[in-house]
Amino acid sequence: MKPFKIGLLGLGTVGTGVVRIVEGHQDDIKRQIGSSIEIEKILVQNKNKLRDIHIDPHKITEDPWEVLEDKNIDIIIEVMGGVELTKNYIIAALEQGKHVITANKDLMAQHGHEILAKAEEHGCDVFYEASVAGGIPILRTIVEGLSSDRITKIMGIVNGTTNYILSKMSLEGASYEDVLKEAQELGYAEADPTSDVGGFDAAYKMTILGTLGFHTYITVEDVEIKGITDVSAEDIRYSSHLGYEIKLLGIAERKDDLIYLSVQPTLVKKSHPLANVNGVYNAVYVYGEAVGETMFYGPGAGEMPTATSVVADLIAVAKNSVLQVNGSKPTISSYKEKKIKPLDQVVYKNFIRLYVADKAGVLAQITQVFTKYEVSLESVVQQPNPDLQAAEIIIVTHDANMESMEKVLIDFKDMDVIHEIKSIYRVEG
Amino acid sequence: MKPFKIGLLGLGTVGTGVVRIVEGHQDDIKRQIGSSIEIEKILVQNKNKLRDIHIDPHKITEDPWEVLEDKNIDIIIEVMGGVELTKNYIIAALEQGKHVITANKDLMAQHGHEILAKAEEHGCDVFYEASVAGGIPILRTIVEGLSSDRITKIMGIVNGTTNYILSKMSLEGASYEDVLKEAQELGYAEADPTSDVGGFDAAYKMTILGTLGFHTYITVEDVEIKGITDVSAEDIRYSSHLGYEIKLLGIAERKDDLIYLSVQPTLVKKSHPLANVNGVYNAVYVYGEAVGETMFYGPGAGEMPTATSVVADLIAVAKNSVLQVNGSKPTISSYKEKKIKPLDQVVYKNFIRLYVADKAGVLAQITQVFTKYEVSLESVVQQPNPDLQAAEIIIVTHDANMESMEKVLIDFKDMDVIHEIKSIYRVEG
Structure with missing residues (x-):
């Protein structure tokens, strides 16, 4: 031939x-x-x-x-x-x-x-x-290997640069700025790292995964994007104490016909397979209604x-x-109408770190806000931070919908006893 | 239609x-x-x-x-x-x-x-x-997703029953017999568990993986098989101290055109992704010359x-x-002649646990045997075991070929100072 x-x-x-x-x-x-x-x-x-x-x-x-x-x-x-x-x-x-x-x-x-x-x-x-x-044959896996199943959630570590940075920060307790600089010197991060550290590269990949997984034509505008530039060494240390690693996760989720896609730094339980994906490796975790949980791991670039x-x-x-079947192979077409989940149906746990006034009654005031919007709490840790003449409060919520959480944060901004909302992250696994 | x-x-x-x-x-x-x-x-x-x-x-x-x-x-x-x-x-x-x-x-x-x-x-x-x-689409992945690559090694946790037993033994420090009994009561192990715990089920699966991965028609007779029935709580405890989990691994390896397949309890470094595959989950780790290391994880049965x-x-x-292309799709055919690696070319690290006489000079005698057959050691731990009026020695070798290791063991059997060779396992990762 x-x-x-x-x-x-x-x-x-x-x-x-x-x-x-x-x-x-x-x-x-x-x-x-x-x-x-x-x-x-x-x-x-x-x-x-x-x-x-x-x-x-x-x-x-x-x-x-x-x-x-x-x-x-x-x-x-x-x-x-x-x-x-x-x-x-x-x-x-x-x-x-x-x-x-x-x-x-x-x-x-x-x-x-x-x-x-x-x-x-x-x-x-x-x-x-x-x-x-x-190097991971993930598109083929979604289109063929899981063709008989209904995929309900895809969680991916799909950007090697940010995973290298976060893994290194976790391992060495180093700051974001120092590790980024080192990554740039080693060629793992570009001189202008915005596309990676801003989460945009991951968002494009989640667009492709979501389109194939959910049979719906998704564009990058449908993806909520938050990069890793604000992740601090303290965030990683506190997360670690609570039993979590911070990873930049792309998440595409579906319930009935409603979908929601996001890319954001996320706390992942250390026992979850995604927590152990380090360095420039990538991994994609797929939930199917019938198959349950599967993960595909390998080099993300190179x-x-x-x-x-x-x-x-x-x-x-x-x-x-x-x-002689080019082009005629029935492909996964985007036959489903796109319906984005309203925020009151997007539900997950949250990690919140606050600087607050170090005086009696503050914690009660704060927990009242959560109660007001029906957000229940999994754990609360308060400790003094002498450097700041303030106390630090670390909260992990139970599953809460995004709308309620936004209301909580709006109330927080008006409260004198809260000096600063240092960080808020999604929690998985 | x-x-x-x-x-x-x-x-x-x-x-x-x-x-x-x-x-x-x-x-x-x-x-x-x-x-x-x-x-x-x-x-x-x-x-x-x-x-x-x-x-x-x-x-x-x-x-x-x-x-x-x-x-x-x-x-x-x-x-x-x-x-x-x-x-x-x-x-x-x-x-x-x-x-x-x-x-x-x-x-x-x-x-x-x-x-x-x-x-x-x-x-x-x-x-x-x-x-x-x-539930893992691993055959499709090998045949299509990695079709362009030359696969050099496949390591699989491909039997859920034994992985459940070993995970549980590791987590709880329980004995093999107790966990097997519990697994049988829960329906995770059969009344006659031989096919699983003896490694035969895993060997059949490695036969299929090896045939597809190496383009060579492999039969179960080509697979060296050792089950988990002799894995003791002590083996798991000592392995854990050294930083390893014990897993029943199927390994199919190829160098040039020489292949070797085995199923055996293997020490896997805790940082290796396979070490964290627990319970009835399965995972297959694939090394390709070009792609490097990939892993596919999911439910093994159900x-x-x-x-x-x-x-x-x-x-x-x-x-x-x-x-209209049934049967005509070019499949991966077994076009390569099967050549099994001679044992002096099958090379890996070993974990060895010995009961020895608790007196001076014993360790020197033992290490001399390794030196005689050119097996170098990564670590040696000796400790008294008062219950036995003997000492226990735990050795991890550097890479050693199977032929040399067999000679070492033959010499050991003739040595009065060695009371018992308690266990010997392959080490990976």
Whole structure:
């Protein structure tokens, strides 16, 4: 059989990994699909850049259309990043009947709907396993492995940078600023870390997971986002005393047809499997009505893990081509109307840390507010903080709805005895 | 479109779960495959037995051939258990062009080769996701999600009964006998627990995982098996002091083309994700050359988790039918010649516990034996055991090959100062 010809958009770390796997595993790949895979053309920004791998210079181009319009190319692999321009390239590729594999979460979270519609129109495959949780085949698992079940909740540690920072803060008692600086020096965090530490990267991934898990087309605007920039060493220490780790969790939850998505620093019970996911590892916890609790764990990024997912997609597209079923494979469509849960139905435990006046009766005043809005408390710890000439109160609530909690906080802001609401976090597990 | 008609062999817990999911999730299933799924006939042992679910009595039969020869039936789901008779039924179904889904690990581990060959001959699908690790879609993950990678090692906690027993022993410091008795009373262990506690159930599952992961047809005779019956409360206590949990691990490893499979109680570092897999949960840890380390965690058994995997297979078969690609989907074939690693190439750390004479010079004599066979030691702890008028020595070796370790043990047996070799376990993580 004639080989499958690939056009590669981008030759950064992931692109290089794809070339390495395709070349290094040619025998195993051929056994699976019956023919070989050849990388025909590669789009780069600078042809003359020195690279770690040897590539025939004739295959390299700086002109995207040389790749996109090459009639020999069957499949486009997009690992260049970016959104608007990249979308145009992918649309153009689909219009020429080329299948597309992408590792681009921003693109799929923002324009997935349009791209998948275009693919359907032209009978093409679009696969994007590597866009969420690098080396973990989580999209395939949700779409196929759990296809018979009704997923009610997805909780994910889906951003390696923030998990590295929080793990390190927990392990060493260090401050956010110090660990971020170190992460930047080691290359685990970018010079402008906003997308990671602000929770936006995780939110895009939760958009994709939620769309597949709930059969509803979700956009990033549907996700409540809170980053980790305000998480302090004290928060982590207090959480640890209470038996929790702080993790940046993406949570997508559904009850009946109402959904709610958020990304926020969350206290996770130390005995919960997500609490032990450290460093740059990712994990996705999935609750299904029938299956119960499952978790999928692995490297969230990196040249070779991400490339593994890209090439697994490539093999899937090639198999579909052999069977002549590209684009016709019934996909999980977003057939359900999107209904966001009202806040009075979003229910979880809360961890609250307050600085209060160190005098008699303060605790009673504070607990009265919770009582007023029918929020019951699991634990309350009060201790003096001599440095501040104030007392510190740590409260963990029982399950409370978000609307009631907002009312509690509004009342708190008007109370003289409360000097500062230091932190408030969701609690899970 | 006309509905898919199912013949169900067996209506025990899993069979009942399948009926519940197929009936309860009919809408979601229809969205995915474009037509409904109907359970046409069900083979049971006793038609008159009282059941938890209501089923039209006309659908129930005690005659297998009424199901297997029903021309309306497209797909047979086998959840009756058993090996030889069941194999005949499945072969008969395939010969009539019916697709087969089975949750039967004994059957697939012993006769998978023959069944898959028969399926290929008749253009039928045979899927068996539920046969390993109940609710975890691990077979699909290995075959599709990690298809581009070269898997070098699979470590699995794949038997819920033994994991329940070992978790409970660790948590409560209880003896094996007491916990087994309790597990039997709770229904977590069978009256004759040999298949579980002897490691045989896990070995069958590792046979299936190894065959798919290494593209080599592996049989249970290729697996070195040691059960948990000799694991004592002391072993668990000493392991815990050294920072390990004891788990019954199935390990399938490959280097170049040489493979080695075993099932044995193994010390796992407490920081390793497998150490925190407790109770009846299962987990499979997969190492790929490119992807690195991934883990898949979930319920290992139970009515609904197992039924979830069965119905996911059912949806996959139905999709293949819609696309008319049943049986033609390129499967992972066992194309590699099987070569078992010689023992001098199987290398791991060991935990050894000895009762020795409590006198000077004993430790020196013992360490000399390790030196003689070039086994170096990571840690040695000696302590008196007044009850026994002896000393106890706990040794953890560095990586050592199995051949050298066997020689060490043979020498130990001839030494007067060693009263008893109490235990020896593999160490991982």
